[in-house]
Amino acid sequence: MKAIGTPVIVSADGASHLEQISLTQNEHYDERWLQELIFKNPSLLPMDQIEPGLGELIPVCMELPLRCGYLDNLFLTPDGDIVIVEVKLWRNPEMRRAVLAQALDYASALFSMSYEELDAAVRKADGANGRTMFEIADGPETLEEPDFIDALINRLKTGRIVVIVAGDGIRGELEKLVEQLQTHAGFRFTFALVELALFHADDDRWLVVPRTLAKTYRIERGVIRLEGDGVSASFEPAPAPRASSSTRSVSPEAKTISSDIFYDAMRGIDADLPRQINEMLSKVETYGVYPEFSKSLLIRMALPNGDVAHLGFIERSGTVWFSEPETKLPSHDAIDRFFAELAAQYGWAREGIPGNEKLTSQGKRPKVAELVQGSAGFVAAMRSLSDHLRSTE
Known part of the structure; x- marks a missing residue:
């Protein structure tokens, strides 16, 4: 059983305990609030534990329109890597079971999109600004535009993205389900569960403690079926594209x-x-x-x-x-x-x-x-x- 102790702030005036905020029992600090907090502060995501080789996360848009719904948060890196985040609170037992399938649906929808389609969806989500992905991500460390676009096309084509489910308290059944996915031969993308414990310091300051609870590599593009009320899952791989010996991975170490x-x-x-x-x-x-x-x-x-x-x-x-x-x-x-x-x-x-x-x-x-x-x-x-x-x- 996992437990987080209450942080204590120690100063010359003494010690004071921080108040932990339960988002499931709070009308003001809800799922949308947590979604915006992560979007505005991507450093809350422990990428050094998930994919340490990726660069700094650049917030691109919230509520990205996809064929299967609206993705909570989309991030890019200066090198054209893609990170998607689905934010969930754990009030609804049914949502605990469905959240993994939903996140994988969003990943699958991205894999089926061309660069032009994704860029159009981003411009739509960006509202009145209507910026392209490169315009949003452009900065001193960003690749030149042709290289940046090529990198994004490659990530979409190969499925090399990071999929994160973030919440205020990841339940054990979801961890077990992700662990089951680890037993299946994977394709390309990295999946991680991140729990965020939130403590209120004062009106303007928060202490956020992120933890990576489960991580699995190279999930194959396929169909996840949740059965019954438990955590059993079956895996039905999508047909794999033919690969010549020159493009087939020869590296047993290539896991990220x-x-x-x-x-x-x-x-x-x-x-x-x-x-x-x-x-x-x-x-x-x-x-x-x-x-x-x-x-x-x-x-x-x-x-x-x-x-x-x-x-x-x-x-x-x-x-x-x-x-x-x-x-x-x-x-x-x-x-x-x-x-x-x-x-x-x-x-x-x-x-x-x-x-x-x-x-x-x-x-x-x-x-x-x-x-x-x-x-x-x-x-x-x-x-x-x-x-x-x-x-x-």
């Missing part, structure tokens, strides 16, 4: 939208790169080395003391970074040994001064093809680093 996009970028460089990268990484798992996906593939190492070391990263462009201060290890001696071993194994140069050093190949950052082709050297360097860290523990 961020990893999908990364491996697609690698496949654009060389169709065999995803397999080579995964093969290389599988050989260093025994040393605690693992990938973490953001806008790049981050190379991490679990340390004997429970901390995590940051070793380097591979950009979607294929450029490899091993440099300070990006490389973070317990001591400069460990970094020095690590860089020396990589340089020796690959014939790379060490440029810069201690504290601001980088590894280069013929005067430039190494490329991922060079890294995987010399994977035996990568494995040797990780083994040497692991041995050194254990010996100095």
Whole structure:
């Protein structure tokens, strides 16, 4: 059973408890109020726990007209990623059962839309302003308009979006249903349940505590059927499009939208790169080395003391970074040994001064093809680093 304690504000004048607000028993703070709160403050959504590789959420519109109803909140990112949010309070037991199917209906409706159709729906929801998606999302970090549109078209075509159900108190039966979806082979999109606990500080301030209660990856486009009054569900997959061997995923690690996009970028460089990268990484798992996906593939190492070391990263462009201060290890001696071993194994140069050093190949950052082709050297360097860290523990 989950429980949230009452937050206490401590100051020089003493301590005071905050008042938790129950939206299900409050006429003023209702579902619409929560919908607007999330729309105006997208940072309330714990995206670092759901899809850490996505950029900052940009509020696009509320009440987006779709063929099956009106979607509560639509967000985009500067890179053209799509996040949809359905907000529900849990007053009605029937709504608890229907909310998952409703959110999936909205996702399915988006998948069936072209870019032009979605843009027209956004302009309609934007009211008198009638702005396009690019006009709403445009900013210093936003892709150029042709690239932004291409990214959106790709997300709609592949179904790579994030679907979030957010509420004031997620019930156990909904968590169990989402967990059941995890057992099915997925397609592309990420689904998450987010619970928001709200506490009133004063007239102008709120404390909001978001929690990701359940998350499942790559739900396949299909039909979810809720049966009876329980939480049983059957899954009827939609017919999958034919895929050639060149477009079929070869990456067992590609479980998130961020990893999908990364491996697609690698496949654009060389169709065999995803397999080579995964093969290389599988050989260093025994040393605690693992990938973490953001806008790049981050190379991490679990340390004997429970901390995590940051070793380097591979950009979607294929450029490899091993440099300070990006490389973070317990001591400069460990970094020095690590860089020396990589340089020796690959014939790379060490440029810069201690504290601001980088590894280069013929005067430039190494490329991922060079890294995987010399994977035996990568494995040797990780083994040497692991041995050194254990010996100095």
